Amino acid sequence: MDNGTTNKSFGKRSEIPSDDGINSWLPLFFPAESEKVSYFINVEAGYFYISFDLEKNKGDEFIKELTTKATTEGFEFLQKKYSGVGSAWCKLDIIPEQGDGKHIFIIGKDKDKDTYYMSSISDNGKFNNTKHTENWARYCTSSNFFE
Template sequence: MSNEFSVCLINKMLLPVCYFLILLAIFSYLTLIVSGVLDNGTTNSYFATRSEIPEDDGVNSWLPLFFPVDAEDINYFINVEAHFFYVSFDLEKNEGEKFRKELITKATTEGLGFIHAKYTKADRAWCKLDVIPEQGPEKHIFIIGKNKENDTYYMGSISDKRELSNTNLYESWAKYCASSILF
């Protein structure tokens, strides 16, 4: 065998091995992120009921005043650096009906898309403006979604730390919420 043929044969044999190793490395990295071993800045937690959330837990610094005290099966995702917050929770039928009556402003298609990007089961959505007591008097826009087939609600905040008087908050309301009235 000539040296050129040997080098060519070795290269052809090594190429699939290299592809395999690259794919294995990518898969391992993604698995570590999903399992929480590598920190992507997101905190995920679960609580069976609202009363089980410790007062000093960080989730309290993201919950608005209107968050139901009777919420159950609470799953939340917070990323402080990216300033996003998502939570899903269940309400018993009667409590869900009371909560639903507080949701007056329907979300636009973009508002539904916002919550649907995280929770694909949400098929309708509303907007709510409220304060987060732990963050001060500034108001925040929340998108609340629901699937008509169950008693699970999905919520995310599209606001950041900008004050209500900031033009961007008004623009976000106009983009995600069907009403032009903020109050």
């Protein structure tokens, strides 16, 4: 029985088939060099969680792109799923398979490993300026929504 959820793992980002459902959830900034990719999608509820590893130098490059820290609530949002989160950021980006609307992502890094965690806090993937602005203010430290 299909309950609208999917849970899968891949050794590398490049091993994920082009027709795999996770591709309709991943933003442009998702690292192509990701390894040990594991994800959970709940289509009915409209959310996903993904974890992945990056080699140290690739991780350092990735973190440089993450300029907006998450609020305590944003940090705790990820920490509920991944207890190892040591720091967290927010980022706006498009999901190519969902058009031009920007989505809000919370990205965390494990405090002890080169493992990263990510989820979207966009309202079921539907762009709604009011709801997005509220979520940005709630989960992200920057007051500039369209940075």
